[in-house]
Amino acid sequence: MKTLGVVNGGVSLFYNKGKQLSRFKPLRVASTGDAVGLGDGDDSENSLQATIEKSKKVLAMQRDLLQQIAERRKLVSSIKGSVTDQDEDEDEDEDEDFSTGDSSLPNPDLTSRSYNRVDVVNNGSIPSSSHVNSTTKNESKILPSVEVQEKPELYFAPEKASSNNGSIKQSKTIDSKAFKSDVLPSYLSSSEAQVTDEEEESSTEADSKEAAEVDDAAVEDEKPPPLAGVNVMNIILVAAECAPWSKTGGLGDVAGSLPKALARRGHRVMVVAPRYANYADSQDTGVRKRYKELEVSYFQAYVDGVDFVFMDSPMFQSMQNNIYGGNRLDILKRMVLFCKAAVEVPWHVPCGGVCYGDGNLVFIANDWHTALLPVYLKAYYRDNGLMSFTRSVLVIHNIAHQGRGPVEDFSYVDLPEHYMDLFKLYDPIGGDHFNIFAAGLKTADRVVTVSHGYSWELKTAEGGWGLHRIINENDWKLRGIVNGIDTKEWNPQYDIHLKSDGYTNYSLETLQTGKPKCKAALQKELGLPVREDVPLLGFIGRLDQQKGVDLIAEAIPWMIGQDVQLVMLGTGRPDLEQMLRQFENEHRDKVRGWVGFSVKTAHRITAGADILLMPSRFEPCGLNQLYAKNYGTIPVVHAVGGLRDTVQQFNPFEESGVGWTFDSADASKLIHALGNCLLTYRQYKTSWEGLQIRGMKQDLSWDNAAEKYEEVLVAAKYQW
Numbered sequence: 221m222k223t224l225g226v227v228n229g230g231v232s233l234f235y236n237k238g239k240q241l242s243r244f245k246p247l248r249v250a251s252t253g254d255a256v257g258l259g260d261g262d263d264s265e266n267s268l269q270a271t272i273e274k275s276k277k278v279l280a281m282q283r284d285l286l287q288q289i290a291e292r293r294k295l296v297s298s299i300k301g302s303v304t305d306q307d308e309d310e311d312e313d314e315d316e317d318f319s320t321g322d323s324s325l326p327n328p329d330l331t332s333r334s335y336n337r338v339d340v341v342n343n344g345s346i347p348s349s350s351h352v353n354s355t356t357k358n359e360s361k362i363l364p365s366v367e368v369q370e371k372p373e374l375y376f377a378p379e380k381a382s383s384n385n386g387s388i389k390q391s392k393t394i395d396s397k398a399f400k401s402d403v404l405p406s407y408l409s410s411s412e413a414q415v416t417d418e419e420e421e422s423s424t425e426a427d428s429k430e431a432a433e434v435d436d437a438a439v440e441d442e443k444p445p446p447l448a449g450v451n452v453m454n455i456i457l458v459a460a461e462c463a464p465w466s467k468t469g470g471l472g473d474v475a476g477s478l479p480k481a482l483a484r485r486g487h488r489v490m491v492v493a494p495r496y497a498n499y500a501d502s503q504d505t506g507v508r509k510r511y512k513e514l515e516v517s518y519f520q521a522y523v524d525g526v527d528f529v530f531m532d533s534p535m536f537q538s539m540q541n542n543i544y545g546g547n548r549l550d551i552l553k554r555m556v557l558f559c560k561a562a563v564e565v566p567w568h569v570p571c572g573g574v575c576y577g578d579g580n581l582v583f584i585a586n587d588w589h590t591a592l593l594p595v596y597l598k599a600y601y602r603d604n605g606l607m608s609f610t611r612s613v614l615v616i617h618n619i620a621h622q623g624r625g626p627v628e629d630f631s632y633v634d635l636p637e638h639y640m641d642l643f644k645l646y647d648p649i650g651g652d653h654f655n656i657f658a659a660g661l662k663t664a665d666r667v668v669t670v671s672h673g674y675s676w677e678l679k680t681a682e683g684g685w686g687l688h689r690i691i692n693e694n695d696w697k698l699r700g701i702v703n704g705i706d707t708k709e710w711n712p713q714y715d716i717h718l719k720s721d722g723y724t725n726y727s728l729e730t731l732q733t734g735k736p737k738c739k740a741a742l743q744k745e746l747g748l749p750v751r752e753d754v755p756l757l758g759f760i761g762r763l764d765q766q767k768g769v770d771l772i773a774e775a776i777p778w779m780i781g782q783d784v785q786l787v788m789l790g791t792g793r794p795d796l797e798q799m800l801r802q803f804e805n806e807h808r809d810k811v812r813g814w815v816g817f818s819v820k821t822a823h824r825i826t827a828g829a830d831i832l833l834m835p836s837r838f839e840p841c842g843l844n845q846l847y848a849k850n851y852g853t854i855p856v857v858h859a860v861g862g863l864r865d866t867v868q869q870f871n872p873f874e875e876s877g878v879g880w881t882f883d884s885a886d887a888s889k890l891i892h893a894l895g896n897c898l899l900t901y902r903q904y905k906t907s908w909e910g911l912q913i914r915g916m917k918q919d920l921s922w923d924n925a926a927e928k929y930e931e932v933l934v935a936a937k938y939q940w
């Protein structure tokens with residue numbers, strides 16, 4: 221078996237047969253030539269002096285060890301706090317032996333940046349930090365009882381469940397659970413959004429105070445995930461947006477939350493994102509670098525165990541709330557600068573006093589905006605024998621945006637001529653063109669996409685948007701991993717946006733009182749009639765072709781004929797924004813079309829609505845349906861991509877499933893599914909509660925996904 225020596229800032233990490241043999245700095249004493257006790261006279265004085273020096277060193281090392289031991293004790297007590305069952309009690313005892321053995325040791329002063337839960341050897345020894353700040357559901361909660369009820373009879377007319385006229389064909393190999401819904405009795409049956417808002421987006425003092433309270437409450441519930449152990453790595457996630465600092469959609473959410481889950485597993489994790497505004501909670505690192513005539517500097521914040529590094533340049537600052545603004549070349553130039561500089565961040569930007577360095581390091585790039593990063597890593601470094609042990613993983617959140625342009629755009633990316641072939645792609649309509657995503661996909665060591673369903677769709681002509689051939693050729697390195705959600709931020713129990721204006725926090729135990737309160741508050745806030753019995757439907761999303769807003773538009777006349785209320789929140793295509801306003805104007809007693817980007821309103825709709833509509837034409841993963849499930853809001857979705865993976869169709873005979881799905885992007889299918897959903901809402905309350913409870917009980921946290929990401933990172937690390 222191959223033995224691999226990874227040089228990591230002066231400390232070698234040796235791996236043999238997959239095992240890390242030496243992860244900590246060896247404790248070495250008396251390494252110099254002047255041995256103690258040899259010679260006499262002056263010699264003996266010298267040797268005495270040498271002994272004193274060595275004793276000092278030994279003492280210093282002991283102090284170091286004591287600090288590490290104290291940190292482990294802290295970890296053990298946090299594990300003890302969350303252990304509930306018998307098996308875990310046994311583990312706890314073992315841990316206790318370990319900790320009580322050191323109980324007499326002094327408790328060193330541990331700062332918030334002191335040590336990781338697993339000591340990561342970084343550039344010579346100072347590991348980054350990590351708080352344990354996750355929230356997971358408390359499974360031992362008392363649930364409202366679900367009564368067995370008669371099966372529904374009055375559902376809509378049956379239709380062929382297997383019919384598949386969708387824009388994307390379904391795979392035979394796709395998740396069997398997702399498919400189950402299709403064989404059930406069927407009678408149950410680019411322009412990117414811009415940040416346009418808003419008062420709550422600038423975090424107020426009150427918000428941060430509330431957020432801190434949320435942290436405290438969440439920490440009490442916390443059950444840490446297993447640690448990465450020997451797989452522990454240095455990870456740098458690079459993305460064009462990162463919530464809560466910058467967000468136009470799901471990419472921002474993922475960049476803000478996946479890293480925290482990786483850190484909870486013990487990895488040292490950094491996020492690099494552009495600095496589009498002056499973020500109050502970040503500090504200037506003082507580091508300045510020049511790329512051609514452009515200077516960048518770096519700001520930094522340390523949150524929930526993750527080093528967030530914001531790259532500052534007039535190019536980014538000028539974007540403010542319009543982060544993908546400007547013409548094609550403007551965006552290209554911004555991303556060239558961002559990716560060139562991001563590859564060097566591990567050398568230049570010290571976090572917790574120490575740079576990450578290039579050993580045991582993997583970059584996670586996201587979408588076309590950062591698909592240049594794997595290419596720069598190869599062209600500038602690995603081709604030249606540098607950063608040889610650094611790897612890159614590229615995540616596809618949405619293949620529809622690719623960084624395309626005329627072939628001449630290659631001159632802006634500053635790469636050797638022979639790299640041109642990586643970017644050149646033939647398009648049946650436009651001929652040869654320049655395609656950044658294509659180059660990134662070919663160059664990255666591994667590729668991840670955000671659901672199983674989408675990983676299959678990407679390989680089809682309809683779903684690959686011209687890149688399906690490249691994706692098929694690189695199938696060996698592609699993996700689908702369903703996104704998780706930030707269970708601290710998107711949790712009805714702690715949600716800071718439910719603390720005022722009549723809203724209230726709620727959990728499984730208080731669902732039946734808390735959610736109706738939120739519904740009434742939402743109706744009041746929107747100026748709709750406050751009625752508990754009327755089903756309130758919600759839609760949240762970018763207004764573009766992807767999200768199927770036009771299907772809702774087609775279904776509006778039917779909806780208006782029902783006793784329902786509808787609220788739609790979104791920004792994007794001006795014609796669709798106008799459509800939202802028009803719906804509201806025409807049906808003021810039933811419809812609200814909120815054009816704008818408001819995180820607060822998104823949370824409140826998720827809590828107050830009974831039903832969330834997601835008729836997306838394609839959906840790589842989708843986060844809103846996951847948030848909806850966590851809030852007891854029932855999703856009605858087009859069974860495509862990640863929606864098919866995450867929304868299991870309701871089956872009244874088994875009382876299973878968490879929502880309604882329809883199998884093609886067609887308004888009549890949406891109406892059919894929604895009709896059955898409304899019928900259940902009105903006539904089968906117990907079934908409805910069952911749907912809510914099953915959704916709320918699912919573990920949607922990032923911890924599961926982080927474990928799978930870790931497998932991909934490790935595969936990349938050992939790949940040559």
Ligand SMILES: Nc1ncnc2c1ncn2[C@@H]1O[C@H](COP(=O)(O)OP(=O)(O)O[C@H]2O[C@H](CO)[C@@H](O)[C@H](O)[C@H]2O)[C@@H](O)[C@H]1O
Nearest residue numbers: 469470471617761790816817818819822839840841842843
């Ligand atoms: N007007 C508005 N006001 C406030 N908040 C708004 C908003 N419009 C959207 N949002 C928020 O933005 C996020 C959207 O996330 P999605 O995953 O649904 O979509 P998106 O298509 O952007 O992401 C892409 O990347 C993600 C992440 O991988 C994939 O899940 C997805 O399928 C893929 O298309 C949610 O947090 C939502 O609440």
